[in-house]
Amino acid sequence: MNSQPAPGTSRVSRTSSARSVVRTLARTNVLLLKQLWIWPIIAGVLLGAIGLVMRNAVEKTLQEDLRADLQAILETDVTALRVWLKSQEQVAAGVARDVQLREQVRALISLAEQPESSKNVLTASAELPRLRAELEPVLEGHGMNGFIVLNRERKVIACERDDAVGLTTTDEESKATVESVLAGKTGVSRPMKSRIILPDRHGQMRAGVPTMFAFAPVKADDGTVIAALGLRLRPDDEFSQILQVARAGTTGETYAFDRNGLLLSESRFDEQLREIGLLTEDADSVLNVSLRNPGVDLVAGERTKTPRSEQPLTALAAGAIEGASGNNTVGYRDYRGVQSVGAWTWLDDYEFGVGTEIDADDAFRAMRIIRTTFWSMFAMLGAASAAIFGFSIVNARLNREARRAALDAKQLGQYTLDEKLGEGGMGVVYHGHHALLLRPTAIKFLHPEKTNDQTVARFEREVKLTSQLVHPNTIAVYDYGRTPEGIFYYAMEYLDGLNLEDLIKQYGPQSDGRTAHILRQICGSLAEAHGIGLIHRDIKPANIMLSLRGGVPDFVKVLDFGLVKALDAQQQSNLTSAGGMTGTPLYLSPEAIRTPEDVDARSDIYAIGAVGYFLLTGRPVFEGANVLEIVRQHAETPPVPPSEQCGRPVNPELERVLLRCLAKQPGDRPQTAQELDELLQASCGGLWVRADALHWWQDLKNRSSAQGLVSTGWDAGATIVAGR
Incomplete structure (x- = not known):
C-alpha cells in the first residue's frame, strides 16, 4: 500500500534542505578563502594605487587651498588698506x-x-x-x-x-x-x-x-x-598694522613695497634681519630693506658673495612690479633667502605693490604630515585591507546564498510565500499567508543582492512610519521582521482592484462625481498623516488603489509611504536624500522643485489636485519631452483648466477647487486636507451614486472573470499591488 506524504511534508523538506545548504556554506569558508588566494594581492595593488591617487589628490587640493588662502589673505589686507587710505583722504579733504x-x-x-x-x-x-x-x-x-x-x-x-x-x-x-x-x-x-x-x-x-x-x-x-x-x-x-589684519600660519606676513622693491611697511622679521646683517641694530625695516633674492638661506647661516644691490628681485616683488596680480605655491626664495610661497598685486592708484607670503615649511606642514602618515601606514593598511577585503567577499557571498536559500524555501518567518505579485527596483512583493491566520497577505522584502545598511534602514523606516497610520483609506501593515538570514520583510493587507493610472489607461477620464469621491478619500488618508506631522511626498495615480471592499464600491487605499517625510525627524535626512528633488515629476509641487527641503503638507495638496486633473481629463497637468521641461512648467506655467483640456463641461466648483490646489504659491491653496475635503464635498457632494459604482464594479468583475484576472500591472514605486 502506497502512503501519501502529509500536506506540509514537501515544504518542511525544502526548508530543511535550505538550512542544510546554509550550514554547508559556512563549513566551506576555509575552502572559499583558499580559492580567493589572489584577492590579497589584488587588494594590495588596488589599495596602493588608490592611496597614491588619493595622496596626490589631497596634495593638489592642499595646494589649491593654499593658493586660495593666500589670495583671500591678500584681498583682505588690501581691502583693509584701501579702506584706511580712503579714510585718511577723507579726513584730509574735510580739514582742507x-x-x-x-x-x-x-x-x-x-x-x-x-x-x-x-x-x-x-x-x-x-x-x-x-x-x-x-x-x-x-x-x-x-x-x-x-x-x-x-x-x-x-x-x-x-x-x-x-x-x-x-x-x-x-x-x-x-x-x-x-x-x-x-x-x-x-x-x-x-x-x-x-x-x-x-x-x-x-x-x-x-x-x-x-x-x-x-x-x-x-x-x-x-x-x-x-x-x-x-x-x-x-x-x-x-599703515603697517593694517597690512597685518590677516596672515597665514606662524610665519606669514603681508607688506607693501615700491617699484624698486624697497619695503614701505614694517617686516615681522626685524630681529631676524638684524641677526643676518640686513639691518643695523638701531634701524627698522621700513625704507631700509629691499626685496631681493640672496640665492641662499641667510637665516640658516648660509652666506652669499653677491652684493645686495646686484641680487635680483624676489619672484613676488618682480611679479607685482610688472603690474600683474599673481601667486606662486611652487616655492621661491624671499628677501631672507627662505623658501616661501606667496601672492601679490599692484595698486596702480597708489603706485605701490602689496604681497603676502609664508615660509614653505610652514605652508606645507600638513602635506608633509600626510606623506609621512601615508607611507608609514601603507604597509599595515594594505595587509589589513587585503584580509578584510577577502573576508568581506566571502561573507557577502555566504549571506546572499543564505538569503536565496530562505527564499527558495518560500518561508519568511511565520509567512509562507505563494505567487510573486510584482518586482521593483529595490523590493519584491509576494502573495502569501500566515502559518496560523487565513487572511490573504502581501509580503514585501528587499532583493538579497541589494541589501545593505542604507536600504534596510530606509525599508524599516517605511514600514514603521506606515504602521503609525490607521485610517481605513491607508494601506494597513500587519507585521514586520527580519529572518535569521538577514532578510527584512513586512506583511500588509492584500488588495483586489486597480490603481488610478490603470483605471484611466483602461477606461478613460472619469466623471466629476467619481473624481471628487476618490479625492475625498485620499484627503481622509492624508489628513491623518498630516495630523501626526508626516508628509507623503509621492501622491500619484499609481500609488492610489481603487477596489470593491467589504461591499463598498470605489474604496480608496493610499499606498507607498516610503518617501514620507517626518517633519520633526532630523536623522531621517540621510535616508531620503534631504535637499534633493523627491517624488514623481508629473505630480511635483513647485516648492518641491525649487526648495525640496522645505515642503510641507500643502505640497501633498498640490499633488491631489494634479491627480484629480488626471482623473477628469485623462492627461497629466503638464507634459513634456523630458523631466526638465515638465518640472519647469510646474514651477512657472499656469495649468489649462480641465474643461478646456478634456473638451467637455466640468462642474465649475470642482474645476475651481482643482485649480486652486494647483496654485504655484502654497498659501493660495487649501491649507489642509480637511479643508480640501470640505470643498470637494461642497462642489460635488451629490454627484457620486453608489448604485452606479456597484454596477461598474460588477461589470468589471464579470469581464475580469472571463479573462482570468481582477487587475494587472504593478508599479515599482508602490507599496502593494493588486493582482490575482
Missing part, C-alpha cells in the same frame, strides 16, 4: 574745506608771494600759530603727528615745525603726488624718509624717519586750487 583754515592758508600764500618774503616772515606771522592751533585737535584726534601746506610752487609755507618752513619738495615721488593734489585730487603719498628731524618710534629725534602724508587740495572760493594740505602719518604705525 574748513573756512578758517582756508583763510589762514590764503594769508600765508600772500606772505610767501611778497618779494621780501623769507622763511622768517612765514614763521613770525600770526597766521602760522593760528593754523597750528586750528589743526592740533584734528591731528590728535586722528593719530597724526604733523602737517605741511605747500603752495603751487611746491614750497612749504606751513608745518608743525619751523625748520621745514620754506623748503621745496624736490624728489620725484613726492613731486608726482603733490602735482596730483594741486590738480584737485586727494591722495596718500607712499612712505618716504623725512628731510627734517622727527621723533622715531622710540622717541629719538633724528632725520630720515619714515613718514607719509594724506593730501587734499585747498581751494579758493571760486574752486581753484591754491595749495596742498598734507597730514603726516607714520608708516610703521597704522
